[in-house]
Amino acid sequence: DEHINNICLWGETECEYGCGLHCKRRDIVGHQLMCPSRPFSCHYCGDYSSYYEDVINNHWPLCCRYPVSCPNHCGRELERAIVQDHVAEECLLTNVDCDFAYAGCKANMQRKDISAHLAAAEGSHLALVLSVNQQFLLSNQKLLQQNEVIMQRITQLTEENQLMQLKISHISKALSKDLLLPP
Numbered sequence: 001d002e003h004i005n006n007i008c009l010w011g012e013t014e015c016e017y018g019c020g021l022h023c024k025r026r027d028i029v030g031h032q033l034m035c036p037s038r039p040f041s042c043h044y045c046g047d048y049s050s051y052y053e054d055v056i057n058n059h060w061p062l063c064c065r066y067p068v069s070c071p072n073h074c075g076r077e078l079e080r081a082i083v084q085d086h087v088a089e090e091c092l093l094t095n096v097d098c099d100f101a102y103a104g105c106k107a108n109m110q111r112k113d114i115s116a117h118l119a120a121a122e123g124s125h126l127a128l129v130l131s132v133n134q135q136f137l138l139s140n141q142k143l144l145q146q147n148e149v150i151m152q153r154i155t156q157l158t159e160e161n162q163l164m165q166l167k168i169s170h171i172s173k174a175l176s177k178d179l180l181l182p183p
Contacts, residue, residue, distance in 0.1 A: 017051070044079075103128035 004011045009026035017037040032038060036053035045065040048055060060066050064081035071083070072093035078086055087094050092112035098105040099118065105128055107117055118125070 098125075100125045100128055103132045 009024065011025050012022055013025045013028050015021040015023075015028065015031060015035055015037070017032065017035050017039070019035050019037040021031060021035070023031060037051045039049070040052035040055045041049040042055055042059055042063055042065075044060075044067070045063050048059045048063070050059070065079045067077045068080050068083055070076045070078065070086060070091055070093075072087060072091050074091050074093045076086065076091070090111075092110065094111050095108055096111050096114060098107040098109075098114070098121070100121075101107075103125065105121065105125060107121070109117055
């Protein structure tokens with residue numbers, strides 16, 4: 001009985017990780033190396049420990065350090081946490097607007113092509129910038145005129161305010177003299 005229950009490689013045993021498998025003792029070591037319930041830690045972030053099946057099915061799809069491919073298929077593999085920054089700031093296959101979009105250039109291309117576009121469209125970009133500059137100058141002139149009108153109105157209101165304060169002062173003095181005199 002001792003031999004069959006504890007030593008014999010042909011005897012039945014149960015997986016110590018609680019998966020419920022019953023097998024021959026000779027097969028248990030091989031099973032436990034691959035058991036979905038074996039203890040396992042995330043080797044990407046090092047912060048999550050559980051059992052193998054939980055780590056790969058529940059943690060890895062969310063792990064911020066898990067390696068994922070760039071969604072633009074540029075060939076880079078990055079930690080999940082920095083993929084968005086990569087796409088927004090450096091991926092050569094991300095579509096971006098021309099640097100002169102503020103001036104009216106409608107070009108939108110992959111980041112890798114922007115230098116060639118800038119070189120080819122130098123003349124049209126200059127014309128767009130000159131046009132925008134003229135619009136800014138006109139707008140600035142209008143703002144300066146509006147500012148002048150506002151400054152004149154402020155001066156007028158300041159003078160009116162001083163006059164009102166003077167009148168209030170005279171009325172206050174007159175009222176205080178009338179209150180002191182007997183009726």
